[in-house]
Amino acid sequence: MARAVGDDDDHPSTSSTDDLPVSRYANDIASAVKTNAVTVVIGETGSGKTTQIAQILLRSGVVADGSAVAVTQPRRVAAVSVAKRVAEEMGVEIGKEVGYSVRFEDRTCRLTRIKYLTDGTLLRELLEDPTLSRYSVVVLDEAHERSLHTDILFGLLKKLVSARELKLVITSATLDSEKFSTYFDDAPVFTVPGRTFPVQIAHATEAPKSYFQSAIETVVDVHVNTGPGDMLVFLTGQEEIEKACRAVEAHVRSMPEGECPDVQVLPLYASLPPDMQSRVFHPHDPNVRRIIFATNIAETSLTVPGIVFVIDPGVVKQVEYDAMTGMNALKVVPISSVQAKQRAGRAGRTQAGRCYRLYTKDALELDMPAITRPEIQRTCLVGTILYLKTLNLKGLDVMTFDFLDPPDTALIADALRQLYFVGAIDPDGKATSIGREMSSLPLEPCLSRAMVEAKRLDCVADTATVAAMLSVERVFLGQHRDATESLHELATHEDFLLGDHAVLLRIYQAWESSGYQRKFHQRYSLSDRGMEFAREIRKQLLGVFKDKRKSDRNDFDCFSRTDEGLNRLRQSLCAGFVTKIAHRLPNHNGYRTLGENSTLCQVHPSMARQLADKDGLLPEWIVYHELITTSRPFLRHVCKIEPEWISKQRELLSKKVNIHRLSGGVLSPGDAESTDAASGHEADTVDANKAPVEGRRITDEQVSAARERFLARKKQKLAKLAGK
Ligand SMILES: Nc1ncnc2c1ncn2[C@@H]1O[C@H](COP(=O)(O)OP(=O)(O)OP(=O)(O)O)[C@@H](O)[C@H]1O
Numbered sequence: 269m270a271r272a273v274g275d276d277d278d279h280p281s282t283s284s285t286d287d288l289p290v291s292r293y294a295n296d297i298a299s300a301v302k303t304n305a306v307t308v309v310i311g312e313t314g315s316g317k318t319t320q321i322a323q324i325l326l327r328s329g330v331v332a333d334g335s336a337v338a339v340t341q342p343r344r345v346a347a348v349s350v351a352k353r354v355a356e357e358m359g360v361e362i363g364k365e366v367g368y369s370v371r372f373e374d375r376t377c378r379l380t381r382i383k384y385l386t387d388g389t390l391l392r393e394l395l396e397d398p399t400l401s402r403y404s405v406v407v408l409d410e411a412h413e414r415s416l417h418t419d420i421l422f423g424l425l426k427k428l429v430s431a432r433e434l435k436l437v438i439t440s441a442t443l444d445s446e447k448f449s450t451y452f453d454d455a456p457v458f459t460v461p462g463r464t465f466p467v468q469i470a471h472a473t474e475a476p477k478s479y480f481q482s483a484i485e486t487v488v489d490v491h492v493n494t495g496p497g498d499m500l501v502f503l504t505g506q507e508e509i510e511k512a513c514r515a516v517e518a519h520v521r522s523m524p525e526g527e528c529p530d531v532q533v534l535p536l537y538a539s540l541p542p543d544m545q546s547r548v549f550h551p552h553d554p555n556v557r558r559i560i561f562a563t564n565i566a567e568t569s570l571t572v573p574g575i576v577f578v579i580d581p582g583v584v585k586q587v588e589y590d591a592m593t594g595m596n597a598l599k600v601v602p603i604s605s606v607q608a609k610q611r612a613g614r615a616g617r618t619q620a621g622r623c624y625r626l627y628t629k630d631a632l633e634l635d636m637p638a639i640t641r642p643e644i645q646r647t648c649l650v651g652t653i654l655y656l657k658t659l660n661l662k663g664l665d666v667m668t669f670d671f672l673d674p675p676d677t678a679l680i681a682d683a684l685r686q687l688y689f690v691g692a693i694d695p696d697g698k699a700t701s702i703g704r705e706m707s708s709l710p711l712e713p714c715l716s717r718a719m720v721e722a723k724r725l726d727c728v729a730d731t732a733t734v735a736a737m738l739s740v741e742r743v744f745l746g747q748h749r750d751a752t753e754s755l756h757e758l759a760t761h762e763d764f765l766l767g768d769h770a771v772l773l774r775i776y777q778a779w780e781s782s783g784y785q786r787k788f789h790q791r792y793s794l795s796d797r798g799m800e801f802a803r804e805i806r807k808q809l810l811g812v813f814k815d816k817r818k819s820d821r822n823d824f825d826c827f828s829r830t831d832e833g834l835n836r837l838r839q840s841l842c843a844g845f846v847t848k849i850a851h852r853l854p855n856h857n858g859y860r861t862l863g864e865n866s867t868l869c870q871v872h873p874s875m876a877r878q879l880a881d882k883d884g885l886l887p888e889w890i891v892y893h894e895l896i897t898t899s900r901p902f903l904r905h906v907c908k909i910e911p912e913w914i915s916k917q918r919e920l921l922s923k924k925v926n927i928h929r930l931s932g933g934v935l936s937p938g939d940a941e942s943t944d945a946a947s948g949h950e951a952d953t954v955d956a957n958k959a960p961v962e963g964r965r966i967t968d969e970q971v972s973a974a975r976e977r978f979l980a981r982k983k984q985k986l987a988k989l990a991g992k
Contacts, residue, residue, distance in 0.1 A: 285357055289462040290316030290324070297321065297458060298328035301405065305429045306436045306452040310445045311460035313613020317439040318350050318409050318569050322382045323358065325405055330435065332404040336380055339407040340387040342415035343538075344370040345545050346569035351375075351384040352549075353571065371710055372805055387417035391655060394424060395707060398659065405435040410568045412442040412606050414642035414673075420652060422672050424659075426452060441568075441613070442606050444639055451672050467578075467616035471629045479581035480508060482626045484515050486579050487559060490624070491520075492528060497576025497621070498558040500566060500614050504585035504600050509535045509561040516559060529557055536562035541797030548572050564603075567610045571617045580611045582627040582636065589648045591682035593867045594848070595895045596648070604640045605632060644675045649683040650713045654692055657699040657932075658707040666697075667931040684930040686847045689920060690717045697932035709812060711735055714893070718844030719809065727836035728813050730773055734837065736806035737772040738893070738905065743798045754792050763834075764878045767890065767907040769841055770834055771878075776802065777829065842909045845891035846917045850903060857886050859903060861895065863921050869901035879906070889914065 285291055290311060300307045311317045322337045331337045341347040351368035360366055367376030369385040376383050385393075387408070394400060406425060408418055422438075429436050438448050438455075445457040476482035483501055490499060503509050513533045520531050534548055548560050549572065558574060564584050566572070584607065588597045603611070608625065615621025625632070644652070653666050666680055687693045692703030692713070699707070706716040715735045722731035737743055756764075759774035775792065779799060782788045789796050850859035850869065857876065861867045871879060871886060879886050893905030 285316070285320065288314075288316030288320055288464065289460045290320040293458075293460055294320075294324045294328070297460075298324055298330055300456060300458050301325060301330050301435050301437060302328075304456055305434075306426075306438065306455035308445050308448045308452070308455050308457045309437060309439045309460065310457060311439070311441065312463040313441055313610055314464040314571075314617045315460050315462060316464075317441075317460075318346075319354050319357065321407055321437060321439065322405075323354065325407075325437075326381055330405060331381060335404040336383050336402055337405040337407065338390060338400070338403045339382065339384050339409055340390050340418065340421065341384060341569055342387055342410055342413045342418060343565050343569070344386055345536075345538075345542075345565055346410075347384045347386050348373075348542070349546070349549055349571075350569055351382075354382060354384070372801070372808060387415055387421055390421060391417055391424075392710065395655075395658065399428065399432055400434065403434065405437065407437040407439060409439050411438045411440040411448060412444065412610075412640065413568055414640055414644070416643040416647055416652065419642055419644045419672055420655070422451065423670050426670065427661075441610060442639060447672070463613070463616065465616040465618070465620045467612050467620070468622045469612060469625060470622065471625045471632070472627055475628060475631060476581075476626055479583055479626055480512070483579055483581050484512060484519075486624050486626065487512075487516055488519055490577055490579070491531065491557060491559070492523075494577070496554065496557065497619075498560070498572070498574040499577040499579060500560050500562060500572060500575045501579040502564065502566070502581060502584075502611055503561055504583055505563060506535075506537045506539060509537055509563065512561045530555065532556050532558045534558065534560045536560055536566055538563065538565050541795060541801065543797055564607070566614060567607060570614065572614065573618050575615055575617065576619060576621045578611055578615045578621065578623040580608065580623060580625050582608065582625060582631070586646070588646050589679070591648075591676070591678040592865045593895070593901075594648075594682070594861065594863070594865070595867060595897055595901060597897045602627075602631075602636045604637045606639050608632060608636070642673045644671065645673060645679075647679075649675060649679050650686045653680060653683040654687055654699070654703055654707055654713055657687070657693055657697065658704050660699070663932075665932045667928070680931065681927045684927055685925055687713075688925055688930055689847050689917070690714075690844070692717065693930060695926070695929060697930040709809065711739060711809075714844045714848065715739070716844070717846075718840045719813075721843035722837070722840040723813065725836045725840055727833060727840060729810060730833055730837045731840045732806050732809040732813075733776045733802075734769045734772050734841070736802040736809060737776060738769075739805050740798045740802045743772070743775070743794060743802065745793045745795050758792065765881060765887070765908065766834065766838065767879060767887070768875060768893075768905045769837065769907045773834070773837065776806075838907055838909055839913055841907050842891055842913050845893070845907075846914070847921070848892050848895070849909070849914060849917070849921075850890050850892055850906075852886055852888050852890075855885075857884075859886075859890070862918060867895065867901055869895060869903055871906055872902040872904050875904070875906060879908075 290297065297309065309317060309321065318339070322339050325331050325337050341350065347368050347370050351366055352362050355362040355366040358366060363375040364377060364379055366382045367380040369376055369383060369389050371386065371389060400406065408421055408425070411418060425436050428434055438452070440448065449455050449457050480503070483503065487499060487501055501512070503512055513535055516531070516533050520528055532552060536545060536548055552558055560566070560572065582603055583600050584603050586599055586601050588599055590597060612623035615623055656664060656666055656669065666684070667677060684693070684697070687703065691700055692706055694700050702717070702720050705720045706713060709716040709719055711719065715738065719728065719731055719735060722728045755771065755775065758778040759771045763770040763774050775794070779788050784803065786796060788794070789799060847863065849862045851862065852859050857870065859869050859871065861869065870876070876886060887908035889909050889911050890906045891909055892903035896902055896904055
């Protein structure tokens with residue numbers, strides 16, 4: 269690879285936590301937090317924001333007796349590993365004074381004073397305890413990442429700090445502090461100078477033809493020609509990472525003995541089971557170079573001891589949701605300069621390091637975005653909007669909610685429509701009992717809606733099994749299609765014709781019957797950890813329903829393991845995925861999705877073969893989990909449904925709905941045209957089986973205009989207050 273060594277980060281070396289830049293400013297940070305409701309702390313990567321701030325606040329008495337400090341992380345792997353590190357630094361057992369809580373795993377107790385948790389977990393806690401009474405300080409860490417959940421927390425915690433004595437600390441590695449400060453009513457910004465060890469940056473002198481090839485060549489080059497030190501290489505996804513692991517292993521094997529030091533190659537991506545992920549933190553023989561291929565889950569907060577070299581191809585795989593078609597587009601896009609800094613910052617944490625950027629300095633300065641586009645502006649918002657609705661905030665209009673960077677109105681309108689169609693909100697935009705029940709489940713909205721329906725149809729256990737298997741992501745080792753031949757021993761041909769969900773159910777049932785044997789996993793190429801995780805999730809889901817029934821009965825389903833059981837499961841899924849129905853084209857295996865902006869698509873080829881009947885035709889009606897476009901639009905995880913189950917829904921989906929009313933907008937006389945649009949409705953409560961009354965459709969322009977008016981009024985009010 270052509271490269272030039274660029275600007276050295278010339279910073280002093282440090283070795284103890286007392287020497288970390290954040291620790292050197294401990295007193296100043298503590299007093300800033302003591303005297304302000306919100307404090308923004310800006311510091312370089314590795315300056316100690318994640319590991320030190322909570323300890324400083326605890327030591328200085330800012331964290332009131334009997335309460336705790338919560339530190340959020342955008343990712344599970346970071347929350348777990350950082351909590352372990354802090355417990356180690358404080359010399360306490362993890363799960364006691366220092367703990368962590370992530371989805372499906374809680375290692376905290378009554379005594380916990382420092383709790384690391386994912387931002388999603390803190391949102392769930394807010395549902396149960398709207399004032400977060402357990403905490404006296406909340407630290408929103410890695411704010412520059414602009415994860416969806418952190419952005420929602422900004423809005424909610426902003427309200428909370430003015431309602432009760434709660435301290436909020438926002439930490440970020442960017443200099444974008446102005447924005448955070450202004451949003452939090454001119455909160456003070458505390459900048460911590462300096463970082464831990466120097467990191468030398470080398471840029472490519474010309475753009476590579478293939479970033480993947482260039483990454484492999486650089487890995488081999490560094491491995492063969494430079495001194496000791498582990499490597500961290502950023503790639504875009506699981507498939508690419510596994511390919512890279514194989515390529516480097518093969519290369520090393522092909523080298524003559526003695527010419528190439530030993531290596532240990534490890535993957536790191538989100539759907540890798542947690543125990544496999546944690547291998548990167550295990551101690552290893554320093555004579556063996558460790559090479560870690562990771563997605564951007566390794567980009568923030570993580571300290572992987574031993575990393576000296578970071579290789580950054582400058583790209584990331586990002587899902588971009590299109591509200592018009594309901595389609596997720598998976599794209600490889602350039603990272604932002606903030607991300608580039610974060611990646612380089614994975615080196616220089618425990619010793620000096622070097623970062624090889626496989627893109628030119630010009631590309632970084634001219635072509636790559638300066639900051640990361642907030643997730644809230646490019647993702648499906650169904651879960652988010654349902655969440656806000658179930659919080660029951662007084663006078664909430666989701667269109668004008670105080671987001672740091674508001675999402676496009678089309679994304680909010682799409683979420684409102686979907687929630688209305690599944691019966692989670694009523695025509696006035698209030699959360700229904702179905703919506704509230706959905707919110708209480710730690711599942712994505714379609715699956716939680718399916719679970720609520722399953723309760724009605726008495727098939728909770730089977731639906732929980734499928735929801736758990738789908739929540740794990742990685743049930744199969746390798747590709748799904750590699751495993752399907754042997755899976756025919758577990759599921760019948762008829763099961764396969766019904767789709768993915770029936771097969772997943774059969775796999776789990778057979779495993780359960782085997783007494784949860786590990787041998788079973790090997791035989792059917794299933795992931796040990798994935799299956800155990802699914803079992804755990806299923807247990808937790810059933811626990812929620814058992815608590816709700818206030819009974820000890822464990823036998824949830826009367827028809828499990830019968831055809832009737834499968835029918836009920838499919839009906840539940842149909843209720844959950846009612847906004848994701850597709851109809852096969854006549855005499856053709858292509859599908860058209862239902863709804864306002866219907867799309868032509870196909871069942872993913874890895875699945876289609878199993879679904880085809882003896883004439884080679886796929887089911888006429890299906891519901892799908894996801895519409896994703898890679899090379900073409902594909903449907904993933906499909907389930908055959910019967911047309912009579914959806915006749916009402918088909919009618920419903922073709923109707924226009926009144927978005928302004930669903931958003932919860934309280935209209936003032938100045939909003940005459942919107943009032944008119946909203947008045948087209950009769951009062952009506954939606955349940956899943958009852959079609960709502962049609963209203964005149966309010967256009968996105970009208971919604972935007974109403975929003976503009978609202979913001980102008982708010983501005984006027986603020987100006988008036990400031991003038992007083
Ligand atoms: N597991 C660990 N093993 C060894 N050293 C660690 C570990 N975790 C943290 N450190 C040390 O503490 C320093 C500060 O880490 P911390 O995660 O608090 O920084 P940060 O400012 O939050 O960085 P970032 O924003 O990049 O996550 C690291 O640079 C490293 O020197």
